[in-house]
Amino acid sequence: MGTLTLAAKRRRSALRTLAFLSPWLIGFAVFFAYPLISTVYFSFMHYDGFRPPIWSGGKNWTYVFTHYPLFWPALRNTLWLVVVMVTLRVAFGLGIGMLITKIKTGTGVFRTLFYLPYLAPPVAATMAFAFLLNPGTGPVNSLLEKAGIPAPGWFDDPDWSKPALTLLALWGIGDLMVIFMAALLDVPREQYEAAELDGASAWQRFRYVTLPNISPIVMFAVVTGVIQAMQCYTEPLVAGKVASGVIQGAGAQFEPGYPDKSTLTLPQLVYNLGFQRFDYGSACVVALVLFALSMAFTALLMRRRGGLIQAGD
Amino acid sequence: MTQVLATPAELVPSSAPARRTARRKELLRWIAVHSLGVAAALFFVLPFVFVLLTSLMSDSQALSRDLIPGTWEWGNYRKVFDTPGFLTWWRNTLIYAGLGTALTVVSSVPVAYALAKFRFPGRNLALMLVISMMMLPPQVVVIPMYLFWAKQLGLSGTLWPLIIPMAFGDAFSIFLLRQFLMTIPNEYVDAARVDGCGELRTLVRVVLPMAKPGIAAVALFQFFNAWNDYFGPQIYASENPGAWTLSYGLESFKGAHHTDWNLTMAATVLVMAPVILVFFFAQKAFVEGVTLTGVKG
Numbered sequence: 001m002g003t004l005t006l007a008a009k010r011r012r013s014a015l016r017t018l019a020f021l022s023p024w025l026i027g028f029a030v031f032f033a034y035p036l037i038s039t040v041y042f043s044f045m046h047y048d049g050f051r052p053p054i055w056s057g058g059k060n061w062t063y064v065f066t067h068y069p070l071f072w073p074a075l076r077n078t079l080w081l082v083v084v085m086v087t088l089r090v091a092f093g094l095g096i097g098m099l100i101t102k103i104k105t106g107t108g109v110f111r112t113l114f115y116l117p118y119l120a121p122p123v124a125a126t127m128a129f130a131f132l133l134n135p136g137t138g139p140v141n142s143l144l145e146k147a148g149i150p151a152p153g154w155f156d157d158p159d160w161s162k163p164a165l166t167l168l169a170l171w172g173i174g175d176l177m178v179i180f181m182a183a184l185l186d187v188p189r190e191q192y193e194a195a196e197l198d199g200a201s202a203w204q205r206f207r208y209v210t211l212p213n214i215s216p217i218v219m220f221a222v223v224t225g226v227i228q229a230m231q232c233y234t235e236p237l238v239a240g241k242v243a244s245g246v247i248q249g250a251g252a253q254f255e256p257g258y259p260d261k262s263t264l265t266l267p268q269l270v271y272n273l274g275f276q277r278f279d280y281g282s283a284c285v286v287a288l289v290l291f292a293l294s295m296a297f298t299a300l301l302m303r304r305r306g307g308l309i310q311a312g313d
Numbered sequence: 314m315t316q317v318l319a320t321p322a323e324l325v326p327s328s329a330p331a332r333r334t335a336r337r338k339e340l341l342r343w344i345a346v347h348s349l350g351v352a353a354a355l356f357f358v359l360p361f362v363f364v365l366l367t368s369l370m371s372d373s374q375a376l377s378r379d380l381i382p383g384t385w386e387w388g389n390y391r392k393v394f395d396t397p398g399f400l401t402w403w404r405n406t407l408i409y410a411g412l413g414t415a416l417t418v419v420s421s422v423p424v425a426y427a428l429a430k431f432r433f434p435g436r437n438l439a440l441m442l443v444i445s446m447m448m449l450p451p452q453v454v455v456i457p458m459y460l461f462w463a464k465q466l467g468l469s470g471t472l473w474p475l476i477i478p479m480a481f482g483d484a485f486s487i488f489l490l491r492q493f494l495m496t497i498p499n500e501y502v503d504a505a506r507v508d509g510c511g512e513l514r515t516l517v518r519v520v521l522p523m524a525k526p527g528i529a530a531v532a533l534f535q536f537f538n539a540w541n542d543y544f545g546p547q548i549y550a551s552e553n554p555g556a557w558t559l560s561y562g563l564e565s566f567k568g569a570h571h572t573d574w575n576l577t578m579a580a581t582v583l584v585m586a587p588v589i590l591v592f593f594f595a596q597k598a599f600v601e602g603v604t605l606t607g608v609k610g
Contacts, residue, residue: 013433016512020427021439023420027481032446035454035461042456049460096353102346112596113354116361119592121541123560124584127567128364131574131581139363142378171360231450234543242567267452267544275548280456291453298448302441 036291043284053281060281064289068282070257070272074264077162078230081265085166086225093176093221098210100177101184111181118174122234129168130155130242155243158262165235165263176221183217184210220301227297230290236263266290361585368579375575389579393566398554399580402562405550409472409558410539416479417486417535418528424482425490426516430502440491446484451544459548470553475545479535486531493527494520526597533595540588559584 018025043060047053064071096114103110117125132140133154141151154164191209200208211218240258256272257264266286274283367375368389370382393399427433428440463469497520505515521528546561554562563584566577 013431017427017431017433020423020431020512023480024424024439024443024482024487027420027478028442028446031458031478031481032442032449032454035457038457039454049464099346099349099353103350104343105347110350110354113357116589116592117357119537119588120585121537121560121588123541123543123563124581127563127577127581128360130567131367131578132360132363134574137376137378137574139367139378139380142380171357227448231452233450233452234541238543238564241564245567267450270452270455271544271547274456274459280460284456287453287456290450294448294450294453295445298445301448302444 039284039287039291042281043288045281047280048278049280050278056281060279060285064282064285068269068273070261070264070269071286073257073261074266074269077262077264078232078266080162081165081229081232082226084162085169086222086229088166089169089173089176089225090218090221092170093173094180094214094218096173096177097180097184100181111177114177115174118172120172123238125168125172126235126238127242129164129171130239133164133167134243155239155263156259158260161236161239161243161259161262165232165239168235168239179217179221180214183214187213223297223301227294230265230293230297231267232265233267236265237268239263266293364578364581367574368576368582370575372573372575375573375578386575389575390583392576393579393583396566396576396580398557398562401555402557402559405472405556406540406558406560409476409542410536413476413479413539414532414535416476417483418532420480420482421486421490421531422521422524422528423516425487425494426520428487428491429494429497430499430520440488443484443487443491447488449484455544455548462549469549471556472546472550472558474549475539475542483535486535489531489534490524490527493524493530497523529595533591536591537588 042053044055044057045053046056046059100107100111100114120128132138135141135151135153135156138154141154144151152160152163154160187210191213192205195205195209237256240256240263241254244254244258253276255276256268267290269286270283270290273279273286363380366381369385369387370379370389371384371386374383428436428443458474459469462474466474468474501519501523502515505519506512510518540558541560542558543560546556546558550556550558550561557565563580566580
C-alpha cells in the first residue's frame with residue numbers, strides 16, 4: 001500500500017465513486033438529459049412521427065399559445081387546483097394530523113383508517129369516486145337528496161368537476177397526515193407548558209407555538225402540493241373518461257377535459273397533442289412549459305435558506 | 314406515536330373541587346376529540362364500504378339507489394376473474410411491479426450510498442439533479458422516449474420500456490435511501506474501512522443490514538408506483554391488451570359492462586385489495602418512508 005502515491009489514491013477513489021454512481025449516471029444521460037434536449041429540439045420541428053421532422057421555427061410555440069384551444073383552459077384549471085385544492089389539502093392534512101395527536105384511545109386504529117385511502121391506486125380511487133358521486137344512482141347524491149340538499153352533478157358538471165377532484169384529493173390525505181403528525185410530535189413540549197403557564201388560549205398556543213415550529217413542514221407541503229397539482233394526470237383523465245362514458249380500447253378517441261374542458265391539466269395536453277393529434281412538435285412545447293413550471297417550484301424546495309430539502313451535509 | 318399534548322400534571326389544581334372540574338373538562342375534551350375522530354373515520358371509510366356493498370349487488374340493483382345489497386352476489390367476483398384478459402393484466406402487473414422493484418433497489422442502493430457517504434466534488438450538484446429528476450413528470454420527456462422505445466427499438470405494445478429504465482436507478486428511491494443512509498453514523502462506515510473492508514464490502518456487510526427499513530420502504534413505494542401506474546401502460550401498452558396492467562385495464566370494465574357498477578366496483582376492489590394487504594404486512598416501513606421524505610436531510 002505504501003507504494004501508492006497520493007495522485008494514484010485520488011484516481012482510485014474517483015473511479016470508485018464513478019462505479020457506484022454509474023447506474024444513475026447512465027440513467028441520467030439516457031432518460032433525462034438526452035430526452036430533455038431532444039424535447040427542446042422537437043419543439044422547433046414539424047413532426048408527425050411518419051414523415052421526417054422539418055424545421056418550423058417558432059410555429060409550434062405560437063400555435064400552442066394562440067390557437068390550441070385546450071392550452072389556456074388547462075392552465076386556468078391548474079391555477080384553480082393550485083389555489084383551492086392545495087390550500088384545502090394542507091389545511092385538512094394539518095387538521096387531521098392535529099386530531100390524531102390528540103386522540104388517546106384507539107390511536108392506532110384511527111391512524112390506519114385515516115391513512116388507508118392514500119394507498120388506494122389512483123385509477124381505482126377515481127373509479128370509486130365516479131361511482132359514489134354519479135348523479136343518477138350514486139350513494140352520495142341519494143343521501144343528499146334524502147336530506148333535502150340539492151345534489152350537484154359532480155364529474156358531469158363543469159362547475160363541480162374540480163370540487164369533485166378536490167374531494168378525492170382530500171380523501172387521500174394520508175401522506176400529509178403522517179408528515180404533519182411527525183412534525184407536531186417534534187414540537188418541544190416545554191413550549192406548550194410555558195405558553196399554558198402564561199395563560200395562552202388554545203388558539204394562541206396554535207398560532208405562537210405550533211405554527212412557528214412546523215412552518216418548514218407546512219412550506220414543504222405547499223410546494224410539493226403545487227408540484228402535484230400541476231402534474232395531476234390520472235385522476236382528471238379517468239374521471240372524465242368514466243363520466244363521459246367513453247369506452248376504452250384500441251382507437252378510442254377521448255378528447256380530454258370532460259365536461260367542457262373543466263378537468264384539463266397540462267400533462268393531458270402532452271398526450272392529446274402527441275398521441276391523439278400526432279403533433280409531436282407542439283406536444284414538446286407543452287412538455288417544456290410543464291418542465292419550466294415544475295423546476296421553478298422544485299428550486300423553491302431546494303433553496304438553501306428555506307431548508308426544505310437540504311442538499312448540504 | 315401515542316404521545317399526547319395534554320395538560321401537564323403540575324398544572325392540575327390540587328384542591329378537590331377544582332380537580333373535579335379539571336377532570337370533567339378533560340372528559341369533555343376526550344368526547345369532543347373522539348367524536349371528531351369518528352366523524353373523520355366515517356369520511357375515510359364510507360367510500361370503501363359503499364364500493365364493497367355495491368360490488369355485491371345484483372345487476373339490476375346496482376342500477377338502483379339502494380345502498381345495501383338485497384341478495385349478496387359473491388359470484389360478481391367470479392365474473393370479474395372470468396373477464397377475458399383480467400388474469401393476464403394481473404400477471405403483467407406482478408411482472409412490472411416485481412421485476413421493476415427488484416431492479417430499482419439493486420441499482421439505487423450504490424448510488425444512494427455514494428451520495429450519502431462518499432466525499433467528492435459535485436456531490437451536491439448530483440443530489441440536486443436527483444431531486445430535479447424526482448420532481449419531473451413523465452410527460453415532459455415522453456415524446457423522445459416514446460420515439461426511442463417504439464420507433465428505434467420496436468418495443469411498443471410491451472412493458473419493457475417501463476421496466477428497463479428501472480435498472481438505471483430511480484430518482485425517488487435514490488433520494489429516499491440517501492436520506493435514510495444519512496441517519497447511519499459515519500463511525501460504522503469508517504470502522505469498517507479501517508478494518509480493511511473495501512467500499513463494496515462495507516456497503517454489503519455493514520451498511521445494508523442497517524439500511525433494511527429504508528430498503529423496505531423504497532421497495533414498497535416502487536411496488537405501489539408500478540401497481541398504480543396509468544400513464545406508462547397507456548403510452549407503451551395501450552395498443553396491445555395482452556400487455557395491459559390492472560390499473561390500465563380496470564377502466565375498460567366500465568366500458569365493457571356499460572353501467573354495471575357492480576362488476577366495475579368488484580374489479581375496483583380487486584385492484585385496491587392487494588395494495589392494502591401489502592400495507593398491513595409492512596405498515597411500519599411504509600409510514601417511516603413517508604416521514605423520511607418530508608424530513609430534512
